Amino acid sequence: MDTSTSYLGLRLPHPFMAGASPMGYSLDAIKRLDDAGCAAIVLHSLFEEQISLATEGRVAHVDPGDPEMSGRVSEYPRPADYKYGPDGYANHIVKVKQAVRIPVIASLNGHTGEAWLKFARIIEQAGADALEFNYYDVVTGVKVLSTAIEDNVVNAVTNLTRAIAIPVAVKMTPYYTAFGHLAAALDRAGARGLVLFNRFYQSNVDTDAMELVPQVELSTSSELPLRLHWLALLHRQVRASLAASGGVVTPDDGVKALLAGADAVQLVSALLRHGPGYVATMRQGLERWLDRYHTDSVTAMIGRASFHAHPDPASFERAHYIRTLQSWMG
Ligand SMILES: Cc1cc2nc3c(=O)[nH]c(=O)nc-3n(C[C@H](O)[C@H](O)[C@H](O)COP(=O)(O)O)c2cc1C
Secondary structure, eight states, X not given: XXXXXXXXXXXXXXXXXXXXXXXXXXXXXXXXXXXXTOSOEEXXXXXXXXXXXXXXXXXXXXXXXXXXXXXXXXXXXXXXXXXXXXXXXXXXXXXXXXXXXXXXXXXXXXXOOSGGGGHHHHHHHHTOSEEEEEEOOOOOOSSOOHHHHHHHHHHHHHHHHHHOSSOEEEEEOSOSTTXXXXXXXXXXXXXXXXXXXXXXXXXXXXXXXXEEEEOOOOOOGGGHHHHHHHHHHHTTTSSSEEEEESSOOSHHHHHHHHHHTOSXXXXXXXXXXXXXXXXXXXXXXXXXXXXXXXXOBHHHHTTXXXXXXXXXXXXXXXXXXXXXXXXXXX
C-alpha cells in the first residue's frame, strides 16, 4: 500500500501535514510533530505589516509615530506583541531546518504585491523548502471592481514567484466572484500549489457592548463541504497541486478531501485538539480505507470523486440542488 503523495513538487510519505498555526512557534512543538510522523509543517505566518514596519517604518502606508495618522493603525499589534520579528522568523527557519527531517514551509501573510514581498528571498536563503502565501484581504470598499480585486491577487503572486525559486503555494478565501478563473490565473502566475481555503475570521456581535467582536474558534467538519466542492472542481483543471485546509477533523474527512481532489491535507484544529499523535490516527484511517476498497495507492484515490470525468459539472450541480430541495418532505 503506497500512501505517498506529491505536493509542490515535494514527495511526502503520506498526505497529512500540520497547517500554519502557533504550533510553528516552538522548536519543541515542531520536533513533536516530526516525531509523530507529520508529513511536513507549515510555520505560522509572518505578516506584511511586520515587514513593512521593519523595512520602511510604515504599517499600511502610515507612519505609526505620526500623531495625526497613528489612530489609523492603532489597532495593529506592536512589534513586541509578535513572537518573531522578520529577522527572528528567518533565524527560526534556520533552526527548524536543522532540527527536523520533514519539509518546512514558511508562511507570508499579506494583501499587496508591494516591496515587502522581497523578504521572501530571505526566507528562501534561510532554507525553507517552500513558501505559502496567505493572501488575506477583506475588501471593505463598495466601489472596488471584482476584476481589480482579482488582478491584485494575481499581480502579488506574480511578483512573489518571480522573486524566489522555491515553490509557492497560495492560500486564499473562496470569496471571489469567479474563484475558478482566479485559480487558473494563479496557476499561470507560477503558483505551484493552492491551499483551499483560508478561514475567514468573521466578526460576531457582542449584544452587551453593542459592537463587532472578532472570534476565533477551532473548526468542525461542517466547514469541509465548501472545500470539497472546489477541490472537486479544480482537480486536473490546474497544474498546481491542491491542499485542503479547513474542516478536516476526522480520518473520514481526510479521505473525503483526497477523493475530492486534494494532493495533501493540512490539519490545525485537529492537532490543537488532540495533539500531534492524531496524525497517526489520520494515517491509519486512510490505510483502512485503502484496504477496504482494495486501492493500492493514495495517487489512485486522489480525485476519484472529482468532477474531472464529468461531462457537465454545472448541470450536475444545478440538478442536485433541485433534487435536494425536492427531497425535503417536511
Ligand atoms: C490559533 C490559530 C492560528 C492560526 N494562525 C495562522 C497563521 O499564522 N497563518 C495562516 O495562514 N493560517 C493560520 N491559521 C489558519 C489555519 O492554518 C487553518 O487554515 C485553519 O485553522 C483551518 O484549518 P483547520 O480546520 O484544520 O483548523 C490559524 C488557525 C488557528 C486556529
